[in-house]
Structures are given as C-alpha cells and as structure tokens.
Amino acid sequence: MNLRDTPDEAAFRGELRAWLQDNLPEELRAHRGGAGRFEELGRAWSRKLYDAGYVGLTWPREYGGAGAPYSHQAIFLEELARSEAPQHIGVIGLGMAGPTIIAHGTDEQKSAHLQRILSAEEIWCQGFSEPEAGSDLASLKTRAELDGDAFVVNGQKVWSSFAHIADFCLLLTRTDADPAKHRGLTYLLVDMRSAGVEVRPLRQITGEGEFNEIFFTDVRVPRANVLGEVGSGWGVAMTTLLHERGTLGFALTAALEVAVRKLIALAKERRVDEGLRERVAREWIELQALRYTNYRALTKLMQTGVPGPEGSIAKLHWSESNQRLTKLALEILDTEAQLLDGGGHGEGYWQFQQLRSRGNTIEAGTSEILRNIVAERVLGLPRSR
Amino acid sequence: MDFAFTDEQELLRSQARSFLAERRSLEAVAEREGSFEPGSWQELAELGWTGVSVSEEEGGAGLGFLEEAVIFEELGRVLYPGPYFSTIALALPALAGHAALLQRVAAGELTATLAHAEAAGPRRLADTGGLATEARQDGAAWTLAGEKVLVPDLGSAGTVVVTARSGGGVGLWSVEGGAREPVETMDSTRPYGVLRLDGAPASLLVEPGSGEEALAQIRTRALAALALEAVGVGEAANALAIEHASSREQFGRAIGVYQAVSHSVVDGYVGVELARSLAYWAAWCVAEGDEQAAVAAAAAKAHAAEAAVAACERSIQVHGGIGFTWEHVLHRLYKRAQWIQAFEGFAPVLRREVASALLDVSEEESTELVQQETPVQQEVA
The missing domain is CATH 2.40.110.10 (Butyryl-CoA Dehydrogenase, subunit A, domain 2)
Structure with a gap:
C-alpha cells in the first residue's frame, strides 16, 4: 500500500500541470458548457489535448493511444478538473464508441474511426x-x-x-x-x-x-x-455501458473535488455557524470516501485488468453527494439563494449546479437501476424480474 | 499509487479469518453471552497478534499498523470480546521504550488499557483540561491519586496506563493496583470500569509535560482502529442481511427480489464499502506517520461508526421479528457498533473537528486537504 504518486506518476502529473498552466485559454476556464461558440472552442481545445498526447492515454498504441497505465488517466482527469479545464469534447467517442469499436469492430471500422475520435475530428x-x-x-x-x-x-x-x-x-x-x-x-x-x-x-x-x-x-x-x-x-451495448461506468469514477471524483473546494471557500467567506460547518465537513469526508474507493478500484484494475463493482458504487455515491452538496451551498447563500448574480462564485454558479445535480441520479443509469445491479451482480441477491 | 494490502497482509487476513471462524466465531461469542474467555488471549499471542508492531528484539514481529489493521477488522467481524483494542490501540503506544512491558504484551502475558476520563474532568482523549488525578514523586517512586471513569476492559486489564498531572504537567504512568469497579455496558463484549487510586504505586511511562502529545498519538491510532473494527462489524451485519434476504421466502419468493428490501441491503453495503476506503486510508496515514493522520482517523471513525450502525439497523429490519430477538446475533453487532460510535464522540463531534481543519486554515492548507496531495514516493534504490 502506498498512496503517494510513484516517481513516474509524479513526473506525468508535473508535466501535465505545467502544460495546462501554459495552454488553457482563459475563456474556457470554469466554462459550464452549452452551445454556440463553446463548440468551436471545445473542438480546438480537444485538438490541442490530442496534439500534446493527452487523449486516449489508456488506449492501445496500435489505435493511436498512449498505452499508458490507468493511473495516468486518473491523474489526467484529476488535473483537468483542478485547473477547471473542459473535458475533451468527444467524451462519448472516447468513453463509449472507441472502446466498443476496439472490442467488436472490424479492421475497416477501427481505421475509419479510432484515430478521428482521438483527434476530435469525429464527435x-x-x-x-x-x-x-x-x-x-x-x-x-x-x-x-x-x-x-x-x-x-x-x-x-x-x-x-x-x-x-x-x-x-x-x-x-x-x-x-x-x-x-x-x-x-x-x-x-x-x-x-x-x-x-x-x-x-x-x-x-x-x-x-x-x-x-x-x-x-x-x-x-x-x-x-x-x-x-x-x-x-445487446452484448455489444453492454460493452458500451460497462465502459460508461468503468473509469467514470475518476471524472466524478475530480468534479466533486472542485465543488467541495468551492463549498469550503463559500463557507469561509460567509462565516457559517457550527451546524453548517459540520455539514461542510461531512461533504469533505464523503469526497474522500469516493476518492479512496476509486483508488481501491484503480489498484484492482491495474492488477487484474478487470473493473470491480466500485464503478456502480461510485456513481451512486457521487450523484447523491453532489445533490446534497449543492443544496447545502444554496442553504449557505441563505436568503440570497435565489439571486443569480449574488453567489460570489460566478453568475448563478451554485444555482446552476444545484439544478443540474437533479439529473445526476437519472443519467448513465438511474440510482434505482444501479441499486438493482449492485444487488444482483455484486451481492448475489435473487433477480427482481 | 497502490491502494491494496500486500500478499503477505492478505495471507494474514485469510489466516485470521479461518482461525476465528473455527475457534472464535460470532455464534460462539453469542453462546457465552459476549464474555471474555481469558484462555483465548494466549491463542492470539501464539498467532503473533499481540506483538505485531512490537520489535523483534522485544519478542514481536516488527511489523506495523497496516498488519494490525487487518487484525482489528477481522476481530470486529466476530466481535472478539477480549481486550485487543484496549491493549494494542490504547495502551501499547504508551509502553514504547519499556522493553520489559513490551515483551510481556507480545508474549501474551500482559493485557492493558488506558484510563483517562474523569467524572468531573476530561471525557475525551483530545482533552486534558480539568484533569485532576495527581502523580506524586517520592525519591524514585511514584504514587497516583484520583478517580478514572469510562476505562475500557478494566476488569481484564493486567496493567492500566493512567493519565495524571504532576508539577511538570500531564504524563502517563502504569498502575497495577487500585480499586476497580466494573460498570455494565450496552455492549457486553467491551465493558467499562471505574478505577479508584488512593496513593497506588505507579511506574512512569511518559514524562510529565509530554502527556498531551502521547495522548494525541494514541487517539489517532485508536480512532483508526475503531474505524477498522466498525468496517468488520458492518460487513458482518451486511452478510447476515444478504443471507436472510436470499433464503427467507414470503409470497412464494425470496424477499430479496423485492426492491424495498434489496435496495436497503445495497445501501448498507455501499455505506460500509465507502467506510472501508476511509478506514484503510486512515490506517495507511497512521502507519506512515503522515501529517494528515489525525484528520483522516477522525473522518474515518465518524463515517465508519455511522455506516456500521446503519448496516446493523438495516439488517435488523430485513430480518423482521427474528432480528429483534435476543437469540439472534444481530443485536450484539448493533451494540458494538454503538460502542464504537460513542467512544471519543459521535460523528458530529468528530466532524466539527474536521471542519476546523478545513475552515480555520489558509486557502492553501484547505486545498491540500481537499485534493489530498501527497509527497512523491521516494525512489527505492
């Protein structure tokens, strides 16, 4: 057991951090997505990530990936979120289409799509x-x-x-x-x-x-x-869904980490009372529980090559944590919780995050379906249907 | 980044699990109404468990807290009713440097506990304000006078590590005498006692003035140990719930097919798995002497105790009436989970401590805690 970065991991993290510092356009920092100009910027940003070699880190080299260990992908997602840089615009291609084509595709399909997915030429x-x-x-x-x-x-x-x-x-x-x-x-x-x-x-x-x-x-x-x-x-679709939840945990932890950091800043700024302080601490603890559950999963993945049940656990826990955390932020904003320009963290940041969080327990497998999956496939309880 | 136990540590776990299943099962503990069987301590010593972190020169195995962590979790799963937590987590760190005592602990000849709380004084290890037990020196000999409450496993302890105040400040002494009065507890596997000292002869363990620092270290270790135990307790409660939901039939089907039942079992499981991650993190911090050890241990204990209590409550509910009976083992797990919850403070108390570490510091320091940035591993030559 060693929770520190290995020298190799630290070197990767250091280079990446410096690269983000130098290359992330200010207008993309903390951008919450959406349509219009963002798409144009997002494609350019994705291409930049690709040219720097940060896309498809864990993909095999023969398909244009870096063939790097999963820990590099985890570090990449952590550092990307910490710098509040947007993800590669082709998340569906990278996370779902690519791995499914690698697993089931013909040679023609692989050469037609894989490289173009990495370079964001194909969304x-x-x-x-x-x-x-x-x-x-x-x-x-x-x-x-x-x-x-x-x-x-x-x-x-x-x-x-x-x-x-x-x-x-x-x-x-x-x-x-x-x-x-x-x-x-x-x-x-x-x-x-x-x-x-x-x-x-x-x-x-x-x-x-x-x-x-x-x-x-x-x-x-x-x-x-x-x-x-x-x-x-159906079997091919299951490959897609497995990958959807596979390394998802790291992206989720990284996003929650940013939210917790902002929550702590908000709590400090508003000098909240003892009861709210304790609830802020709880969110920090839940974040660390998620982080270290992912690290356990990552270790298992690197040792065995097979993802464990932690993906479903991470998604369940993250979605409910994010919902609770964003509601807590609005409670800290108190009577100003309705004001879209009163949050002090960008216009309507917490209001947007709170509303958006309601989708978290629905998208990529509802919490009810995930509980069924854990009940049947992890705990071995009898099938409910 | 490597967040797994080593093969050797996993071997220790599987040996512990099979030994305990055969000799000290949960059912066997229940048959004895949770009472301590003194002969069992020697068995633990023969397995090397009482000397895990004692150096080889002093008769131990020279290993660390991660190996002890495995034992704490496994003993928690079967509610071992002996003074392992009291001896290894609470007392052992205070014995450092006292070779004769360490040798006796490693050999299984000596059990121990820690007496700190006082009726009108401090109640937690984190607090020494109002500590009234007095240490007096006469030549090379020390005597202690005062009354200690909430002393875990006092009845079975061979020696008691006692906090007291002398002219030089708070220190730690060991005492074998004094009047001991057992106090009944909800969890019969880990009773408390009251210790009355009226000029009892004592040996100095930790110099006056260094007591607070020693207590802080003991506390961090104890909180991590309790988090690990809680994981074991919670896992045992979950296993019973899974088994019952899979075998008990109503309306012609196993009750685990009903989502009102299965989802509750899943939530119990998820809670304990998250707690496991925190407990292992805390254990690693303790083993490494990491600067985040104190806050990690507080976080882990807060979360794991709540998760274990919740897992027991869900399991009792899933079992229906039988889970509410004295003959079923569940109430014993539940009571241990609650013992763990109460020791050194319920979760809100510990979370307020975590809040302080996060909110009453600079932005840089709180970001470090949020992002868990750890120094780089040293390259092994």
Whole structure:
C-alpha cells in the first residue's frame, strides 16, 4: 500500500500541470458548457489535448493511444478538473464508441474511426434510450430492416448528449421482432449527416440544452456499419455501458473535488455557524470516501485488468453527494439563494449546479437501476424480474 | 499509487479469518453471552497478534499498523470480546521504550488499557483540561491519586496506563493496583470500569509535560482502529442481511427480489464499502506517520461508526421479528457498533473537528486537504 504518486506518476502529473498552466485559454476556464461558440472552442481545445498526447492515454498504441497505465488517466482527469479545464469534447467517442469499436469492430471500422475520435475530428453521440425504452432498454422499438446492402432505420431516440454537433451515432436498433427482446437487436454506426436524420434539442431545468431527441426516417445505413453481428446488439451495448461506468469514477471524483473546494471557500467567506460547518465537513469526508474507493478500484484494475463493482458504487455515491452538496451551498447563500448574480462564485454558479445535480441520479443509469445491479451482480441477491 | 494490502497482509487476513471462524466465531461469542474467555488471549499471542508492531528484539514481529489493521477488522467481524483494542490501540503506544512491558504484551502475558476520563474532568482523549488525578514523586517512586471513569476492559486489564498531572504537567504512568469497579455496558463484549487510586504505586511511562502529545498519538491510532473494527462489524451485519434476504421466502419468493428490501441491503453495503476506503486510508496515514493522520482517523471513525450502525439497523429490519430477538446475533453487532460510535464522540463531534481543519486554515492548507496531495514516493534504490 502506498498512496503517494510513484516517481513516474509524479513526473506525468508535473508535466501535465505545467502544460495546462501554459495552454488553457482563459475563456474556457470554469466554462459550464452549452452551445454556440463553446463548440468551436471545445473542438480546438480537444485538438490541442490530442496534439500534446493527452487523449486516449489508456488506449492501445496500435489505435493511436498512449498505452499508458490507468493511473495516468486518473491523474489526467484529476488535473483537468483542478485547473477547471473542459473535458475533451468527444467524451462519448472516447468513453463509449472507441472502446466498443476496439472490442467488436472490424479492421475497416477501427481505421475509419479510432484515430478521428482521438483527434476530435469525429464527435459521437449515443442512440440508446427511447421515449418508451428508458431503464428497460431492451424494449426499444427503433427498427432497422435490411434492404439490399443497407439497413433502413425508422424510429426515435432521446436523451442524446452532443447529438446536435455529432458526426456519428452509436445506434441500437431492432432487426428482429423476436419476442425474446434481448435477441434481435443490432448495433449500428450511423453517419449523422445521412438523409432522414433530424435532431431536436431538449431544454433542461437549468435552461440549457445538453440533450437531444433524434428522429430517424428511412435512414439508409450501409451493412458494413453493423458493429458486431446482426442480432448480437445487446452484448455489444453492454460493452458500451460497462465502459460508461468503468473509469467514470475518476471524472466524478475530480468534479466533486472542485465543488467541495468551492463549498469550503463559500463557507469561509460567509462565516457559517457550527451546524453548517459540520455539514461542510461531512461533504469533505464523503469526497474522500469516493476518492479512496476509486483508488481501491484503480489498484484492482491495474492488477487484474478487470473493473470491480466500485464503478456502480461510485456513481451512486457521487450523484447523491453532489445533490446534497449543492443544496447545502444554496442553504449557505441563505436568503440570497435565489439571486443569480449574488453567489460570489460566478453568475448563478451554485444555482446552476444545484439544478443540474437533479439529473445526476437519472443519467448513465438511474440510482434505482444501479441499486438493482449492485444487488444482483455484486451481492448475489435473487433477480427482481 | 497502490491502494491494496500486500500478499503477505492478505495471507494474514485469510489466516485470521479461518482461525476465528473455527475457534472464535460470532455464534460462539453469542453462546457465552459476549464474555471474555481469558484462555483465548494466549491463542492470539501464539498467532503473533499481540506483538505485531512490537520489535523483534522485544519478542514481536516488527511489523506495523497496516498488519494490525487487518487484525482489528477481522476481530470486529466476530466481535472478539477480549481486550485487543484496549491493549494494542490504547495502551501499547504508551509502553514504547519499556522493553520489559513490551515483551510481556507480545508474549501474551500482559493485557492493558488506558484510563483517562474523569467524572468531573476530561471525557475525551483530545482533552486534558480539568484533569485532576495527581502523580506524586517520592525519591524514585511514584504514587497516583484520583478517580478514572469510562476505562475500557478494566476488569481484564493486567496493567492500566493512567493519565495524571504532576508539577511538570500531564504524563502517563502504569498502575497495577487500585480499586476497580466494573460498570455494565450496552455492549457486553467491551465493558467499562471505574478505577479508584488512593496513593497506588505507579511506574512512569511518559514524562510529565509530554502527556498531551502521547495522548494525541494514541487517539489517532485508536480512532483508526475503531474505524477498522466498525468496517468488520458492518460487513458482518451486511452478510447476515444478504443471507436472510436470499433464503427467507414470503409470497412464494425470496424477499430479496423485492426492491424495498434489496435496495436497503445495497445501501448498507455501499455505506460500509465507502467506510472501508476511509478506514484503510486512515490506517495507511497512521502507519506512515503522515501529517494528515489525525484528520483522516477522525473522518474515518465518524463515517465508519455511522455506516456500521446503519448496516446493523438495516439488517435488523430485513430480518423482521427474528432480528429483534435476543437469540439472534444481530443485536450484539448493533451494540458494538454503538460502542464504537460513542467512544471519543459521535460523528458530529468528530466532524466539527474536521471542519476546523478545513475552515480555520489558509486557502492553501484547505486545498491540500481537499485534493489530498501527497509527497512523491521516494525512489527505492
């Protein structure tokens, strides 16, 4: 057991920190995302990260990655968050599309996409959820019917981040109306510029738009764009979801760390009473619990190559911590909690964070589904359905 | 970055687990109504557990707190009712430099505890204000006079480390005499006692004036040890809940299929896993003498005690009526979790201490605590 950086890790951290200091444009620092000019800046920023060799750290070298240990990825996410730099704009491509293509893709698919995902030339989105298929993903209805050398896709997807700027979509479709619903699904890589694709942004309770609906009307997708086998889409989709929750814990800890640091600054500035001080301390303790649970998971991942159950635990714990923490910040703002320019930490920072946090227990697996996963796969309790 | 026990430490854990399952199981503890069986102490000594951190010259294994951490957690899982916490966490650090005493502890010939709290004086190790027990020197001989309360495992302790005040300040002495009065506790596996000293002969352990510093170190170690024990207790309660939810059938199905049941079991499990991370972190800090050890131990104990209590409460609920009976072992786990919770203060008290470390310091210092920036490992030649 040694919780300190190894000399190699420290050197990586030191170089990265200096690089961020020199290269992060001031207008991107602490930017909370959204549309418009940010996309342009975000692409340029992602390209800069790529050129400096910080993208795809754990990807194999043959696919353009750095082949570095997972600890470097953890350090990268920590330092990126600490400098309040935005993430690479292609998070879906890096975290989900890339690993799934590496696992299931043909050589043609790998050479067509992997390098372009790393360099942010290709932005990806995910087409899994539907209006009638949320947590019960396997009940999805978007149809893909073979017509010659292409599948013809009809249906609707929802909650799709980045779809409004995406070049490609990870699309899960039904190719067989087999009543055994996990069978008969096929995973397609869809060019978002195909005829018949329409994206409509959804406005969130924060007032901003991160998610979209995607409508597919007679969209022709070449047969060569099937990922895995026709009818084996469920297994391929599980690879995607495993990666979604795989190293997610580190990004979440890093984001929570920034929030706790700001919460402490707010509590100091407002000279809060003993009761609130104790609650601030609690959030710091919960952050460290999350951090060290991730470190345990990281050690296991580096020793065995297989992610443990900590990913689901981290997501559950982080989402609830972030909700509690942001509400605590508003309570510290007290009677001024409604004022969008009274927080002293940027306009409406805490108000935005608090509202945004309500999505945390829904996105990337609702807390209810995650508890089912832990109950069944980690604790071995009998299946509930 | 390597946050795992070594293979040797894992081997120690599996040996401890199989020995305890066979010889000192939770069920066996319950059959004896949680009473201490003095013969069991010698068994622990033969396994080398009483001398883990005692140097090899003094008859110990010359290992550190991480190995002791493994033992604390495993003993917690089976509610071992002997004075391991009192001897190893509370008393042993005060015996440093006293080879004869260390040898006897390592050999299993001597158990010990720490007497600090007083009825009208301090109640916590963190506090020495109003400490009234007096140490008097007559030539080379010391005597102590005063009354100590809340002394863990006093009944079985061979020697008692006592805090007292002399002209030179607060110091620590060991005492074998005095009048001992047992006090019944909710958790029968770790009773308290009252110690009355009326000119009892004493040996000086820690010089007057150095007592506060020694107490602070003992306290950090004790809080980390209790966090580890709490993880063991919580894990045991969770295991019982999982087993019951998987086997108990109602409405024709195992009750674990109902999410009102399974989600509660998951929350108990998640709480203890998070506590485990904090407890191991605190243990590492103690083993390394890290400057964050005190705040890590306070954080870990606060969180782990609450997690263990919650896991027991969820487990009792999942068990239904049977979990509420005396014959079931759950109430014993629950009571130990509550013992741990009360020692040195419930979670809010410890969190206020953490708040001070975070909020009453410079921005640089609080950022260091938030980001957990640790110095770089030394390159091993």
